Structures are given as C-alpha cells and as structure tokens.
Amino acid sequence: MDIMPIEGTHGVAPETQAPAGGFLGKEEFLNLLTTQMRHQDPLEPMDSAAMIAQLAQFSALEQMQNLNLSVQDGRREDGLMNSLFLEGQALDITLDSGRHLIGVVDRVSWIKNHGLTLDVAGELVPLRTVANMSLANVEPDGEESEP
Secondary structure: OOOOOOOOOOOOOHHHOOOOOOOOOHHHHHHHHHHHHHOOOOOOOOOHHHHHHHHHHHHHHHHHHHHHHHHHHHHHHHHHHHHHHHOOOEEEEEEOOOOEEEEEEEEEEEEOOOEEEEEEOOEEEEHHHEEEEEEOOEOOOOOEOOO
8 A cells, every 4th residue: 555645745854844733832823813814804804702812822822931931941040050069079970871980070061952961070971861870989080999
C-alpha cells in the first residue's frame, strides 16, 4: 500500500513542523483573528460575543506566557543561587551515562539549552545530567586523598 504525502507538507523538515496538535502562540492567534476579521462578510459580521470571547482567550494566552517566563526566570535565579554553594567544593559526580568524575567546581554558570552547568576540573557538566553527587576529598593537585 502506497502512502501519498499530503499536499503542501512534502519536503518540510521535521524540526520546522508544528508538534502534534499544532502550536498556537501569541503571533499566530493574532494573525488568525485579524485574518478572520478581514475576510468576514460585511452583511453578516462576526458575532460580538464570539469576538469578545476570542479576545479574552488571546489575553489569557498572553498572561499565561508572561507567567511562564516569570516562573522560568525565578527557577533559573533560584537554581543559580543554590548552585553557588557548590563553587569551590570538591565533588564526586556520577553522570546519567555512568561516567564518573571527581574534581573541584571552578565555576557555576547558566548555559542556554543546557541550564545550570558546573565547570569541574575544566570540564563543563550540565547539572541535569548528574545522577549522583557527593563531597569528595581532593588534594590541591586534583588527586583524590584517602579518608
């Protein structure tokens, strides 16, 4: 059985396609509303109650997006403040991949698309990839000492 592509979607890269169910952001919603108003029948204009409902949805969408950004900023700041206590600490880290790393945290930073990141012995370690972490005894030369 041959499956034919739907007209207009052939050749669209998967990363540029909308997620399942579509995505309706602020810009898309406003474009849809203005297009709807532009093409309405002048003899039978849009119901005012429907228009008010759509504007209320637009306002609610905008407020939810603003709240989401505010929460993300707060989480970022809170995470950075808490992670600063790790700076200068010797850590024994196990990553999700099973890799083991021992060293001193030289710097804590926020890297876009990686989030909170620890610079441990010259290696950047995204905090979200850490499976286990504990304090370690590390000599000034970076070697692990015996307890």
